[in-house]
Amino acid sequence: MLKITKTTETHLIELSPERIEAGAWINLVRPTADELSEAERMTGAPQDFIRSAMDPEESSRIEIEENHILVLINVPIDHESHDYEYDTIPLGIIITPDYFVTICQEYNDVIQNFSEARFRYFCTFKRTRLLFQILYRSAMLFLKDLRQMTRRSDQIEQDLRQSMKNEELFQLLDLQKGLTYYSMSLRSNKVVVERLLRLCSNPQVSHIIKFREEDDDLLDDVRVEYDQAIEMAQIQTDVLAGMMDAFASVISNNLNIVMKFLASITIVLAIPTMVASFFGMNVPVPWTAHPMGFTIVCFIALIMTIAATWVLWKKRLF
Template identity: 55%
Template sequence: MLKVFRSNCTRLFELTLQTLEKGAWLKLVNPTPEELEQVVAATGCPLDFLKAALDEEERSRIELDEDFMLVITNIPVTRGHDSYDTLPLGIILTPEFIITVCLEANDVLADFNPENARAFSTFKKTRFLFQILYKSAALYLKYLKQINRRTDEIERYLRRSMQNKEIFQLLELQKGLTYFAASLRSNGIVLEKLLRLRSTSQVQHLIKIYEEDEDLLEDVIIENKQAIEMVEMYSRILNGMMDTFTSIISNNLNRVMKFLASMTIILAIPTMVASFMGMNVDIPLGGIHGGFLATLLFAGAVTALSAFGLWRKDMF
């Protein structure tokens, strides 16, 4: 899908490639080969830059060409309940346009819509780039808070019942935190490189950083570092929680096995007495009236003593 927008500080207009204007934003979402070729013809952007973000395994990086700069950042996405992942987003700056390329529609770019047109300007390419990066960092923080709340909910469930379902949910959250940690670190490297590039003459015609833009970039770096710290903290909490509940499950299993072993011992005593007294030979008390009752009392007394001894040793 290809859409072209341009803002005028108050409104966001949708254009086409035929009515393309300077300062426009070309938004590509899972583009077809034909759409890529059309963008190349309209903007002169290298095809490799456009295809770079279409690889799900692409890592965050910056690539410079003579009149183009490619910034690839990994953004957070949800894959369903308790499932989080990251996705590469390509942002290409040209002397006249800004181009975004992504495999899927996402919440990062969805916030840049006609309703919020006053908050951004497509023709201020550098600031628009930093706003996209800031939105990505803020979305990481939002999803991390969701993961933390969900972890607390699962912990309350696990305190009442030890089910495999909750353990798998914790594992899914832990996997999402792992993806976030790797992406945030690589995003941090890209942000630091952008901070160094602000005074490089090589990109002055592509990036013009004013004081407000520099403050925004520093805010993005701070948000990214905060997200990294939160990921590390939540990962340690989640790892400790999984280890703790694994130990609790093992301990509960040991208690069940101990109880079953004690019951086996207790039930074996009357079974053994009944086996001896039920032999088809002459046995003690065999000809005495009330011998059966005496045998039952003897078996019951031995069983009770054994149960008391096991109870004293905390086997129940």
């Protein structure tokens, strides 16, 4: 999907490729090959810039070529369409002297936040500020997901305290994997933010990235949010790692308790079996002709079983 929009004083208008104007925002989501070619034609951006975000393995970075700047970051995926899987996808942002371009292979909450209902909070022709707002929004989404991960891990912990099931352990593993992806993405995005800070003071790119005084506070907010998200992800990773180790020990300890209990039961059940085996031999045994012989043998087996059970209970083997 290719969508071209531009903010005015009253609303957000949509433009066609034939009537594109300077200061427009070209947004491509799940673009086709024809839409990518159309974006190349309209912006004059290098082909590798336009198609960089289509590779899911691309890492966050900044590239500069002539009058075009590529800012590639990783953003959280839309959980509703991925069964609440925690992962990231690349989001390509290209800044040209006339246009602002975003490219992503999936719908995401970062871009969807800049809708017509919120047009008063952003300007498509203020490309540098819009870039910082997208970075800030991505950091906020990371923090939102990290808080959700914290609540999910707490719920899984409560479930594990009641019953040790593989399902809960697999959920913890999924959370740990998601935290790993988030930590890597946050650190690489933070490097992009730091380099942007240096580029803003570079006069060679001032005609593309125009840094205004009012953008300084927004950039500081972006840095603070990313620092907070990185710290929160690290804390949650340490907590999950400790939780996994603790529950692995608990599971191993529970297995030992079960095995100890089964061994004690085996010992107790072996005593009447042993007595019955002795008195069932094909040799003369006491009370063979006694009318109460069977009762006496059963009583002896019962007494020995009770004695063995008492000894094992005193040794805390039950």
